[in-house]
Amino acid sequence: MTANIKTISVSEVWKLFNLGGTVLVEAQSGDDLDIMPASWSCPLDYDKLSVVIDSSHYTRKLVEKDGYFLLALPTAKIIEKLMFLGSNSKNSLSSKIEDSKIEFYKVDDCRFPLPKGCVAWAVCKVLPETEIQKKYDLFLGQIVQAFYDERVIKDGHPQFENLDADFSILPNFGGAMFYRLGKRLPVPGYDD
Numbered sequence: 001m002t003a004n005i006k007t008i009s010v011s012e013v014w015k016l017f018n019l020g021g022t023v024l025v026e027a028q029s030g031d032d033l034d035i036m037p038a039s040w041s042c043p044l045d046y047d048k049l050s051v052v053i054d055s056s057h058y059t060r061k062l063v064e065k066d067g068y069f070l071l072a073l074p075t076a077k078i079i080e081k082l083m084f085l086g087s088n089s090k091n092s093l094s095s096k097i098e099d100s101k102i103e104f105y106k107v108d109d110c111r112f113p114l115p116k117g118c119v120a121w122a123v124c125k126v127l128p129e130t131e132i133q134k135k136y137d138l139f140l141g142q143i144v145q146a147f148y149d150e151r152v153i154k155d156g157h158p159q160f161e162n163l164d165a166d167f168s169i170l171p172n173f174g175g176a177m178f179y180r181l182g183k184r185l186p187v188p189g190y191d192d
């Protein structure tokens, strides 16, 4: 085979295509709140997001009960909290959220508390695609409300490289392997 090009197993290649940042999925029913990280999440349309939520996860039960979920975009600042939320299930640890030490912003008229240490948050209403939920654990969400940290976008453009490295969102290559965002690549003639 050509130098530098090797086969990779079909079950490993997703790690390289996993280009977006990891998200936090939050769901609640009454006072019962849970949060889990998900790397398998991506935009589906300008006003829709998708995320895989395995049927064994407690968060999934809450999403199914409430019909809504919040996706938040966490930064390197809360990597330890994120790993705690992704290594512990509320199925067996009822104090998971308190133990994670995750903190929240309360925003008027928002049905979810917004986890701190994130730079964007989208409230999504579950789209009624029960077949793909059952078959692929894939949830599609209609974005009904969204917030962002004004420090990361200026004049419509992300500003990550001008911010402290702790502001980086978290591309994930499987397990606990994350990267920080690098430098923006100039593309002459196409930069706006």
Ligand SMILES: Cc1cc2nc3c(=O)[nH]c(=O)nc-3n(C[C@H](O)[C@H](O)[C@H](O)COP(=O)(O)O)c2cc1C
Residues within 6 Å of the ligand: 022, 034, 035, 036, 037, 038, 039, 040, 041, 052, 053, 054, 056, 057, 058, 059, 060, 082, 083, 085, 086, 087, 088, 089, 090, 091, 096, 172, 175, 176
């Ligand atoms: C970095 C990272 C990414 C993850 N991505 C996903 C994912 O995309 N989908 C999923 O169902 N679980 C994913 N998980 C696993 C859940 O976050 C984890 O099992 C969590 O503890 C479930 O919590 P819960 O049972 O309280 O909902 C991921 C875990 C980590 C650490």
